[in-house]
Amino acid sequence: MPIFDQSESMMFAKWHGTDDLQNNEEFWTDCWEFYLDKTVKLPIAMSDRVVETISSRIVCPPHACNDCCTTYEKLRMTKEEAEVMSIIGNPDLKYEIKGDDVILDISGGCPFLKDGACSAYDKRPPTCRLFPILSPCQTRRSDMSVFDQLQMRIKCDTSFECIKAIIKDACDRFDLLLLPDLTLLHKDGSFVEDILEL
């Protein structure tokens, strides 16, 4: 039997028996209330369309919530991105170079966070730009190809609107069914076994 947490149980108790949840605004209002801070892992690949859907919605001004600056302990970026931010060679920063990546130590808060705002706002790396999308989970399809699977935390209105838009898009394009715990199933009852590409 699937194991539901308390918020999922409450959502099932209220919404079991209702069809077409993805188009029910009252359902989404409840999701916002019950699933705040929940990490949602969708059977959807991080395609260009998904990134566009997200980046067009997540427009956080420099003085916004700062969650991305304090949530992570390490911030991974490419060497090019690190150079743009003048990280490499900066004696005040703790970082390590691993292959083509630079990993900046931001435990205790990001060193670029000054007076509650990002001092490198225009140069910040994709991890910060796309927060609260979490690092994609590498998943294998049944044909053994590896895909970056979308996972996102419901952290703020904007992230919630992104998840809602992506789920609605997936339901429409692939004729999927949405359950109250935000699980997606094919309408014939078969699993969404493979990572879908929107």
Added chain:
Amino acid sequence: MADYDVGEAKMFAKWHATRNLLDNEDFWADCRVLLLNKVFTLPFPDTEANRAVFAEACAKYSECIVPTLFKQVPVSEQELQFMKENIRSGIRNIVRSKNDVYLDMSQGCPFSRNRSCSIKKFCPDFCSRFPVMPPFVSVSDDGETFYHLQVLACYPEVIDVIKTLYKMAFSNHPEIVILPDLSVVANQ
């Protein structure tokens, strides 16, 4: 987000839009097919009376299927001692792993005769209780321990018993919602 197996996914896809599943006979007919061979943690205590209902429903199956389903059967030291005292042929399939003792069933059960148990009076609790499984233990916020009845739906009759128990317990409780995987949630 929970993990669903194939049968559960089919049940949710078919029955997600039906609120009252308890009184829906078509739903129960589907359960007998799609939810077979799953272990159910039921919202009832693991009491002798509750276990007996399942034993009675499955009594018509004389064959013992435990060795076909489990490679090892857990046994307590007391049970083992009791078996040693009463089984003349001895017990040659004992496996010890740290503090746990098992009877090895990977080559079949040495006490099986014509697919029936030849040591029914002395067999371990795990076998005599089957299809009731060891209880699922949970602890409440105030430290109270609950032993939930767990059962393996190896026969359709197990689903029938679950249906009867659910109807007896929840028929007049509209706040209780049965989900398509037979889990129970409360609408508060």
